[in-house]
Amino acid sequence: MRRLLTATLLCFAAALPLYSQxxxxxxxxxxxxxxxxxxxxxKRSLSWAGLLQTRFVNSFTGHVDINGKxxxxxxxxxxxxxxx
Amino acid sequence: xxxxARIQTKANINDHFSANIMVNFAEFSGNPTNKVLENAYVxxxxxxxxxxxxxxxxxxFGIEDAMPVDIIRTLDYSNQYYAFGSxxxxxxxxxxxxxxxxxxxxxxxxxxxxxxxxxxxxxxxxTKNMYGRLETDLGTNFTIGINAALGSQxxxxxxxxxxxxxxxxxxxxxxxxxxxxxEYKNGSHFAHYNASTLNPKPDLNEFRMQGxxxxxxxxxxxxxPRVRAIEFSSRYEYFDEDYKQAGNVRQTVIPNFxxxxxDNFYVAVQLGMSLDFFERDIPLTTTYTRQLxxxxxxxxF
Numbered sequence: 001m002r003r004l005l006t007a008t009l010l011c012f013a014a015a016l017p018l019y020s021q022x023x024x025x026x027x028x029x030x031x032x033x034x035x036x037x038x039x040x041x042x043k044r045s046l047s048w049a050g051l052l053q054t055r056f057v058n059s060f061t062g063h064v065d066i067n068g069k070x071x072x073x074x075x076x077x078x079x080x081x082x083x084x
Numbered sequence: 085x086x087x088x089a090r091i092q093t094k095a096n097i098n099d100h101f102s103a104n105i106m107v108n109f110a111e112f113s114g115n116p117t118n119k120v121l122e123n124a125y126v127x128x129x130x131x132x133x134x135x136x137x138x139x140x141x142x143x144x145f146g147i148e149d150a151m152p153v154d155i156i157r158t159l160d161y162s163n164q165y166y167a168f169g170s171x172x173x174x175x176x177x178x179x180x181x182x183x184x185x186x187x188x189x190x191x192x193x194x195x196x197x198x199x200x201x202x203x204x205x206x207x208x209x210x211t212k213n214m215y216g217r218l219e220t221d222l223g224t225n226f227t228i229g230i231n232a233a234l235g236s237q238x239x240x241x242x243x244x245x246x247x248x249x250x251x252x253x254x255x256x257x258x259x260x261x262x263x264x265x266x267e268y269k270n271g272s273h274f275a276h277y278n279a280s281t282l283n284p285k286p287d288l289n290e291f292r293m294q295g296x297x298x299x300x301x302x303x304x305x306x307x308x309p310r311v312r313a314i315e316f317s318s319r320y321e322y323f324d325e326d327y328k329q330a331g332n333v334r335q336t337v338i339p340n341f342x343x344x345x346x347d348n349f350y351v352a353v354q355l356g357m358s359l360d361f362f363e364r365d366i367p368l369t370t371t372y373t374r375q376l377x378x379x380x381x382x383x384x385f
Contacts, residue, residue: 051154053088068370
């Protein structure tokens with residue numbers, strides 16, 4: 001009988017820490033992190049953007065085209081009127 | 085002329101993986117070989133301290149690489165941007181970068197890339213370009229950056245490039261402000277070295293380019309229902325593509341007037357002049373002193 005009583009008390013004593021233990025607050029974060037079990041599409045998004053740049057250019061330098069390249073200036077035509 | 089017709093798509097697959105593809109359809113006006121596709125990269129973001137990006141993109145080599153692709157506040161990018169781009173140092177390149185915040189306002193960028201420009205099937209030699217950049221904010225309105233790189237192109241051997249830049253915003257009075265940026269760069273000119281027919285051929289270190297620009301913008305926040313802001317700017321640039329050899333200094337001034345019809349440059353009309361002055365004019369080439377007037381309309385969406 002005494003043995004049975006001792007064993008019962010020991011079982012209660014062993015179970016007490018389970019009730020007295022405080023909750024581990026840090027473990028809550030772990031649980032929150034593990035709530036997502038698949039990150040495949042986590043915060044998935046798609047966006048489009050564009051830029052259109054149009055330009056009118058004019059070269060103010062003679063014999064230079066708009067790309068900066070020089071050309072040979074054409075010789076002025078000279079009328080040659082023969083005298084006779 | 086249609087200078088740029090860019091479409092880009094940004095896709096966030098999840099909070100860590102994203103992708104960006106950008107094309108410029110205006111490049112079909114000429115030979116589109118090795119053109120049109122500009123951005124094509126995948127980014128992995130672990131946190132704000134560590135991002136990995138791989139594919140084709142501009143490798144953060146200077147502020148013109150880092151600024152948004154759809155905000156162009158004057159006629160175009162600088163002459164040094166195009167020269168360093170054609171030599172594989174910046175502009176759109178194929179490779180991999182890591183970047184992020186270090187601590188406080190200090191940011192880092194580092195990476196490797198092929199250095200033979202965009203839309204190439206593979207590297208043109210056995211070595212990769214490597215680069216690093218550090219950038220920090222000194223106060224709320226002043227940012228400075230330094231970058232350095234090692235690289236090669238088409239069997240040229242290893243060359244180097246380095247530079248520094250700053251960006252400042254100065255509030256003047258109610259509705260008035262000044263933005264001031266500047267950049268200096270110095271680097272190997274692989275194209276000149278590879279094309280050189282001098283005998284004996286000088287060392288790669290004798291083929292270098294250098295230049296700087298300052299870009300002040302005076303801005304008035306008009307805040308009318310239709311016209312949101314007016315900007316006056318004038319970028320001055322000094323650039324020498326071959327200062328250790330014959331050299332020929334090119335100075336460019338671009339006075340620009342900018343009417344912003346929608347916030348954040350969603351609609352902007354620009355009027356201005358591009359004034360180029362060469363130390364020596366070379367007939368029948370583009371190395372020739374000239375003046376160009378322009379009117380430019382740009383819309384982003």
